[in-house]
Amino acid sequence: MISSNSAALTPLILLFMAVSIPIVALKKKQIAFFMVMIATSISVIISFYNIFRVLKVGTIHYHFGGWIPPIGIEYVLDPLSSFMCLVINVIALLVLIHSKKIVEMESKIKSVPYYALVLLMLCGFNGIILAGDLFNLYVFLEICSLSMYGLISVGEKQAPVAAFRYLIIGAVGSSFYLLGVGFLYITTGSLNMVDVRSIIPHLYNEPTIIVAISLMVIGFGIKMAVFPFHGWLPDAYTYAPTTSSALIAPTGTKIGAYAMLRILFFVFGVNYVSKTLHITDILAWLSAIGIIYGSIMAISQKEMKRMLAYSSVSQIGYIGLGIGLCNPMGLIGAVLHVMNHAIMKACLFLVAGNYRVKLGHSNIFKLSDNIRKKKPWTTAAFTVGALSMVGIPPTVGFFSKWYLVLGTIKNSSWVFLAVLLISSLLNAIYFFRVLEKVYLKPIRSTNLEELNMPENNKKDEVSSSALIPVLILAIALIVLGLLNTIIVKGIIEKMIPAGM
Amino acid sequence: MIDFFLGHYGYWFAILLMCLGLYGAIMKKNLIKKLIGIAIFQTSIIIFFVASSSKWGATVPIFDEKIGVANTAKYINPLPHTLMLTAIVVGVATMGVAFALVISIFQKYKTLDESVLLKRMKKDNDI
Numbered sequence: 001m002i003s004s005n006s007a008a009l010t011p012l013i014l015l016f017m018a019v020s021i022p023i024v025a026l027k028k029k030q031i032a033f034f035m036v037m038i039a040t041s042i043s044v045i046i047s048f049y050n051i052f053r054v055l056k057v058g059t060i061h062y063h064f065g066g067w068i069p070p071i072g073i074e075y076v077l078d079p080l081s082s083f084m085c086l087v088i089n090v091i092a093l094l095v096l097i098h099s100k101k102i103v104e105m106e107s108k109i110k111s112v113p114y115y116a117l118v119l120l121m122l123c124g125f126n127g128i129i130l131a132g133d134l135f136n137l138y139v140f141l142e143i144c145s146l147s148m149y150g151l152i153s154v155g156e157k158q159a160p161v162a163a164f165r166y167l168i169i170g171a172v173g174s175s176f177y178l179l180g181v182g183f184l185y186i187t188t189g190s191l192n193m194v195d196v197r198s199i200i201p202h203l204y205n206e207p208t209i210i211v212a213i214s215l216m217v218i219g220f221g222i223k224m225a226v227f228p229f230h231g232w233l234p235d236a237y238t239y240a241p242t243t244s245s246a247l248i249a250p251t252g253t254k255i256g257a258y259a260m261l262r263i264l265f266f267v268f269g270v271n272y273v274s275k276t277l278h279i280t281d282i283l284a285w286l287s288a289i290g291i292i293y294g295s296i297m298a299i300s301q302k303e304m305k306r307m308l309a310y311s312s313v314s315q316i317g318y319i320g321l322g323i324g325l326c327n328p329m330g331l332i333g334a335v336l337h338v339m340n341h342a343i344m345k346a347c348l349f350l351v352a353g354n355y356r357v358k359l360g361h362s363n364i365f366k367l368s369d370n371i372r373k374k375k376p377w378t379t380a381a382f383t384v385g386a387l388s389m390v391g392i393p394p395t396v397g398f399f400s401k402w403y404l405v406l407g408t409i410k411n412s413s414w415v416f417l418a419v420l421l422i423s424s425l426l427n428a429i430y431f432f433r434v435l436e437k438v439y440l441k442p443i444r445s446t447n448l449e450e451l452n453m454p455e456n457n458k459k460d461e462v463s464s465s466a467l468i469p470v471l472i473l474a475i476a477l478i479v480l481g482l483l484n485t486i487i488v489k490g491i492i493e494k495m496i497p498a499g500m
Numbered sequence: 501m502i503d504f505f506l507g508h509y510g511y512w513f514a515i516l517l518m519c520l521g522l523y524g525a526i527m528k529k530n531l532i533k534k535l536i537g538i539a540i541f542q543t544s545i546i547i548f549f550v551a552s553s554s555k556w557g558a559t560v561p562i563f564d565e566k567i568g569v570a571n572t573a574k575y576i577n578p579l580p581h582t583l584m585l586t587a588i589v590v591g592v593a594t595m596g597v598a599f600a601l602v603i604s605i606f607q608k609y610k611t612l613d614e615s616v617l618l619k620r621m622k623k624d625n626d627i
Contacts, residue, residue, distance in 0.1 A: 135583055153601055157624060160601050160605045160608065161617065167597065168525055171594050172538070185552075185579075191579075
């Protein structure tokens with residue numbers, strides 16, 4: 001029974017736990033954390049099970065209530081959706097382990113409703129990934145967006161304003177998507193993605209289809225924070241509490257990227273979007289601008305979280321560029337970068353959180369030299385994450401860029417190749433700036449006594465629940481980098497849509 | 501030409517509302533007015549969906565012996581209406597979250613005017 005229903009289980013368990021947390025943990029706050037752990041662990045296990053099952057038997061269609069689509073609702077588990085599910089659930093589990101002490105430490109956060117919101121958001125993510133029809137995607141998009149606004153708003157003093165701004169932009173974005181669904185439904189008469197895919201080739205000349213695709217691309221562009229729509233992102237990530245930004249930064253924008261990929265290539269068709277409408281070209285150019293813009297803005301930031309937020313804008317650009325290249329190599333690069341960036345950003349945001357907990361700030365220029373003695377492991381994890389961001393070979397960051405570069409060469413789009421290379425250099429500038437600050441200077445002090453005082457050089461590492469996830473992520477960056485051919489050959493190459 | 505305008509007046513109305521809503525959400529300085537803009541924008545989409553399923557000379561999609569099952573042109577498509585019920589709920593939830601945020605902003609900054617708010621935020625950031 002479990003195995004035949006496994007496709008629908010992840011969103012269901014997360015939703016059930018999200019609703020039951022406020023009731024069960026009403027009297028005892030500590031239960032909330034354990035319930036979150038149980039829910040996310042189960043969803044990770046199910047995701048692993050699903051991905052192996054998909055690799056064995058191929059795409060799984062799960063029909064709700066036994067109604068056969070297009071009349072009924074279905075969840076689709078194909079290599080792409082099972083892979084995305086796995087990435088998101090694993091990252092969420094690690095970040096939530098990290099949150100054990102952090103959530104209570106950060107001011108004023110009530111842990112019980114906070115964890116309920118987190119699970120609701122994860123339910124939305126899983127639902128978006130699995131949804132096989134356009135309207136369900138909208139509903140789950142709203143579920144996850146609404147909980148994201150809540151999760152952001154509990155941060156610093158400025159956080160509600162950032163969340164409000166995100167809400168205004170996000171509500172317009174999802175409304176645009178809904179409008180696009182309306183146009184598509186009027187023209188095709190169906191909401192099921194597979195069904196729409198089979199109907200749509202007869203309607204390629206209809207102007208309503210072109211309107212629908214434009215509206216949907218704008219809607220997901222806002223969710224994904226592609227260059228001109230990125231305005232909400234830096235403030236939201238900076239002012240959100242650590243756990244929120246470490247959860248939303250690696251996963252939230254990727255969901256937009258996933259939905260964009262799904263709609264463009266699996267609903268409208270590869271040739272139509274690339275050869276007829278050239279929408280992928282527009283996406284690629286916007287992403288290229290975003291890559292450079294995000295990197296340059298990141299260089300000028302003093303705050304580590306804000307720097308990481310701007311670097312998110314640029315990293316999302318890589319994914320958009322990979323989708324926009326519209327060839328197999330670019331797509332492999334984009335999907336691999338979804339995973340890589342999720343791991344890297346989770347790692348770096350958690351490190352920034354650890355600094356905030358221990359030092360009270362994460363201002364790059366105030367980081368003292370002896371931090372490498374005090375927090376050797378956290379700083380080492382930051383280094384691995386930074387190297388991966390720049391794209392130094394054994395780490396995962398190198399390989400996704402490698403595939404993207406192969407994609408640009410295949411399309412002979414030399415401008416994008418130049419953008420990729422320049423942005424790697426810019427990444428190097430803003431990450432090595434931090435590394436130089438913490439590693440390269442000799443530990444000096446105004447007088448020798450202060451230097452020899454034991455408490456200045458004593459290890460002052462964060463608690464193990466906050467350290468282990470960071471280290472796991474940092475090790476994963478190297479291990480997955482070495483194993484990248486297995487991932488690409490085994491899973492990602494199976495995702496390439498027909499006709500690409 | 502006149503037919504084109506009059507024949508689609510539901511859609512024209514939706515477009516008008518949509519522009520109004522977007523204008524409000526973007527241009528108004530007061531946060532509550534921004535939210536009113538968003539609400540109008542979402543409502544316009546609901547009107548768009550409902551208008552798309554309207555049909556002259558058709559009836560509610562309940563089996564009628566006089567019409568029969570095969571003659572589907574005589575029934576109105578119920579799906580857009582049901583979709584919009586969900587969209588209305590989503591809109592209400594969005595408004596709920598938005599008002600909670602507005603309350604939280606007002607408690608922290610004692611203003612709902614965006615330009616004053618930005619000034620006070622800037623002061624915070626400088627410290």
